[in-house]
Amino acid sequence: MTLLPPTRPRPSPQPFQRFIEFKDIRSGDLGFSRRVSRKVYDGPAGAVLAFASVVSLHEPLLGALLRRGTFGVSRFGRILDIGSGAGQILGHLLKEARPDATVVAADLSHRMLRRARNRLKTKRASFVAADVTRLPFADGSFDCVTCGWVIEHLPDPEPGLREMRRVLRPGGSLLLLATEDTVTGALNSRTWKCRTYNRAELRASCERSGLAWTRQFYLSPVHRLLKIGGIIVEAVRVDEPEAQGEIEEAQQLISL
Numbered sequence: 001m002t003l004l005p006p007t008r009p010r011p012s013p014q015p016f017q018r019f020i021e022f023k024d025i026r027s028g029d030l031g032f033s034r035r036v037s038r039k040v041y042d043g044p045a046g047a048v049l050a051f052a053s054v055v056s057l058h059e060p061l062l063g064a065l066l067r068r069g070t071f072g073v074s075r076f077g078r079i080l081d082i083g084s085g086a087g088q089i090l091g092h093l094l095k096e097a098r099p100d101a102t103v104v105a106a107d108l109s110h111r112m113l114r115r116a117r118n119r120l121k122t123k124r125a126s127f128v129a130a131d132v133t134r135l136p137f138a139d140g141s142f143d144c145v146t147c148g149w150v151i152e153h154l155p156d157p158e159p160g161l162r163e164m165r166r167v168l169r170p171g172g173s174l175l176l177l178a179t180e181d182t183v184t185g186a187l188n189s190r191t192w193k194c195r196t197y198n199r200a201e202l203r204a205s206c207e208r209s210g211l212a213w214t215r216q217f218y219l220s221p222v223h224r225l226l227k228i229g230g231i232i233v234e235a236v237r238v239d240e241p242e243a244q245g246e247i248e249e250a251q252q253l254i255s256l
């Protein structure tokens with residue numbers, strides 16, 4: 001397994017971003033963050049989520065990322081999309097996955113699950129109401145988990161990360177997308193009532209949860225140049241002690 005080179009830490013959160021960011025999620029508990037998410041996504045914001053993802057180009061650009069084989073969905077036979085929302089990632093997974101692959105969509109909000117089902121009109125995926133911190137699946141049930149713009153709804157990412165690792169088989173892949181602590185990320189956090197993540201800190205949380213970052217993506221060359229569009233990474237479930245050693249080495253390099 002080849003790890004990404006160390007992620008250079010930068011002071012977080014930057015004072016200006018911190019000033020703009022919606023702050024309640026960082027200071028609340030899990031029960032509070034669930035209540036806020038349900039209120040946002042069960043309400044009018046959830047109803048316009050699919051439209052907003054198209055207008056912001058997130059949905060089509062993410063489709064291109066999955067379609068051009070960069071992530072490589074056809075490697076997997078059992079796929080879970082957690083926090084499936086209006087089915088923005090799910091729709092692409094259904095197009096790109098092998099015909100024999102099983103695809104499960106899960107979300108905290110029953111209303112979002114209904115919206116995704118109505119929008120995609122698919123019988124191929126199963127829809128399950130679930131919280132990312134308490135997934136109703138056995139250990140090692142999936143080869144791949146996709147989780148787009150969900151963990152920013154948690155005060156602390158680790159309970160969600162550990163749970164996603166648990167349901168992945170050893171060596172399985174997580175495609176993780178999260179709001180970054182940039183100015184645009186902080187503005188988004190106000191709209192969707194979530195927090196933001198510092199890239200180096202989120203990587204350290206993933207590593208503590210047994211998920212090693214192997215690749216990072218940008219939605220387009222312009223996003224890469226301007227370092228915008230959020231944190232998009234592939235993280236692999238690590239079990240072997242030698243890989244854990246590699247992670248610790250990378251962490252020491254970061255702290256030098």
Ligand SMILES: C[S@@+](CC[C@H](N)C(=O)[O-])C[C@H]1O[C@@H](n2cnc3c(N)ncnc32)[C@H](O)[C@@H]1O
Nearest residue numbers: 037041083085088108109112131132148149153
């Ligand atoms: C911004 S939408 C993401 C939709 C889609 N994954 C995408 O990439 O565009 C966030 C979704 O996460 C769901 N969500 C929020 N907190 C959650 C939790 N604790 N467990 C599961 N889903 C959650 C919300 O209900 C919402 O549908």
